[in-house]
Amino acid sequence: MKNLLTASGLLIALSLTIACQPKIEKKQIEELIIQGQAQGTTYTVKYLGEKYAELPSRLDSLLKSIDHSLSTYDTSSIITALNAGDTVAYDDKLWMMTAYSKWLTKETSGAFDPTIGPLIRAWGWDLSEAESMDSSKVDSLLALKGYDKLELGDSIGYWKQKASVLNFNAIAQGYSIDLMCMLLEEYYGIQNYYVELGGELKVKGRNAKGEFWRIGIDRPIDENQGRELIAIIDLEDAAMATSGNYRKFYEIDGKKYSHTIDPESGYPVQHSLLSATVISKDCYRADALATAFMVMGVDKAKEFLKKSDDLAYLIYAEEDGSYGFFVSQALQAKVEEIPLDTLNQ
Secondary structure, three states: HHHHHHHHHHHHHHHHHOOOOOOOOOOOEEEEEEEEEEEEEEEEEEEEEOOOOOOHHHHHHHHHHHHHHHHOOOOOOOOHHHOOOOOEOOOOOHHHHHHHHHHHHOOOOOOOOOHHHHHHOOOOOOOOOOOOOOOOHHHHHHHOOOOOEEEOOOOOOEEEEOOOOOOOOOOOHHHHHHHHHHHHHHHHOOOOOEEEOEEEEEOOOOOOOOOOOOOOOOOOOOOOOOOEEEEEEEOOOOEEEEEEEEOEEEEEOOOEEOOOOOOOOOOOOOEEEEEEEEEEOOOOHHHHHHHHHHOOOOOHHHHHHHHOOOOOEEEEEOOOOEEEEOOOOHHHHHEOOOOOHHHHH
């Protein structure tokens, strides 16, 4: 099942978006850079190979088609219509996102669950204004979650439970990167690339110097606007995503609330895990697991990693105010850490 979802599923989604083109034999090798704006952020594509004049517009078209399917910020998107209570024609991307998410919700024992859309709205994390929350309100919103409330046929879908909401914001960006990379590989034969969108990324092969792609991990402090790094990872043929609560929070009556909602309790998480960086084969998975680990906390994330092939770099707060680290064993040889005496100043 996993291979079907990670390989064939992505190819089906991309093939239905972009007409197949013959591969063009490369005539020169150089690093080319494409940059643009999408999904409320920016993207950067670096690759080694020939310049294709139409590639930037194809990337933009692909990203717009993803927004039309999955963006809760796009009032004309398919998911917006679904969440408004309409019966919608499910396209390939919405179908794949639902399939991926159901699988990941089960695998993470509910730590990742896009059906908590009503809670995300109520806590004010999808551009909505935060509502007044109490235990009664949280319980009523928790009753709306669950894939069992979604009726999904071969081509149409609708909510059986009105007011239920899907929100794929914790996985859609990673999925977008996977489709961008599939475009580079399947239609242009590009085998050495770096694709980044809103901080999540995926790389393949080597950079222009013939070296592994070197990717930095931010130091988890509120005022880190200059992107001071805590570690650098050598990455090859893998995707990486980071989730953290040290920047995204809001205050109510002087109390800070995390932007990560625990799907079990319905409340923002409160624990010592500051940041979770996940490395996996597919970016949609890295993206989703980074969020899931922020829900789980350090100990449960460690237990999950013992049973998976995914890698992680977890940063957590110690009681004395310093940082604690957990680095997956297979990742340790790829990580260059900044000295602790510098980090804890």
